[in-house]
Amino acid sequence: MTTSTPPLREAARAILLDADDRVLLLGYDENGGFWATPGGSLEEGEDYSAAMLREVGEELGVDEKAVEIGPQLAERSKDHLVGGQEVRQVEKYFLLRVSADDVDPSRATQTDNIREHRWWTITELRATDETVYPVGLADLVVAVTEGRVPTRPIVLS
Template sequence: MTTAIPPLREAARAIVLDAHDRVLLLRHDENGGFWATPGGSLEPGEDHTQATLRELREELGIDGQAVELGAQLAERSKDHLVGGREVRQVEKYYLARVSAADVNPARASQPDNIREYRWWPVTELRGTAETVYPLGLADLIAGVLERGAPARPVALSE
C-alpha cells in the first residue's frame, strides 16, 4: 500500500533582524500557541523573494523599500493541514534586515490571526520555553551573525 504525497505548497519566510541583531517573531494561538517567522505561501506568478516582501507588507505593514533582503538561509519541508487539507509545505527562509521603526502592524492588510509581534535577542530565543518555529532558529541566526550567510541553504527540521 502506498500513501499519496500531499500537494506541494511553496512558501517564503523572512528571518527579520534589526540593527541590534534581534529577530522579529509573530505569535499565533492555534496548536497551543507558538512563535514563528513572518511569511506564507506564494501567489500565482510570484517568486520567493517577491512573496517574502509581500508577506512582510501584509503581516507587519513593512514597506518593501525599507527591507534589505538578503540570501536564502534555510529551507524546511513539512506535511501539515492548511485549511483542513493536507499539504507538503516547502518553505524557503530569507534574511531580511529592517529598522524596528519600519514595522507598523497598523498598516498590515492581512494580519493572519497574529496575536502579537516581538523582537527577540538570540540569547533570549535560545533560553525560552515557548514553542518557536522553525526548530533550530536561534542556532541558525547565531551562525549567520558569527560567520555570515551559509554557502548553501541549511535544511531545517520541523
C-alpha cells in the same frame, strides 16, 4: 496500501533582523501557541522574493523599500494541514534586514490570526520554553550575526 504525496505548497519566510541583531517573530494561539517567522505561501506567478516582501507588508506593515533582502539561509519541508487539507509545505527562509522603526503592524492588511509580534534577542530565543519555529532558528541567527552565512541553504527540521 498506497499512499499519495500531498499537494505542494511553496512558502517564503523571512528571518527578519534589526540593527541590534534581534529577530522578529509572530505569536499565534493555535496548536497550543507558538512563535514563527513572518511569511507565507507564494501566489500564482510570484517568486520567493516577491512573496516574502508581500507577506512582510501584509503581516507587519513594512514598506518593501525599507527592506534589505539577503541570501536564502535555510529550507524546511513539512506535511501539515492548511484549511483542513494536508499539504507538503516547502519553506525557503531568507535573511531580511529592516529597521525596527519600519515595522508597523497598524498598517498590516492581513493579520492571519497573528496575536502579537515581538523582537527577540538571541539570549531570549535560547532561554524560552515557548515553541518557536523553525527549530534551530537561534543557532542560525547566531551564525549570521557572527558572519557565518551558509554558502548553501541549510535544511531545518
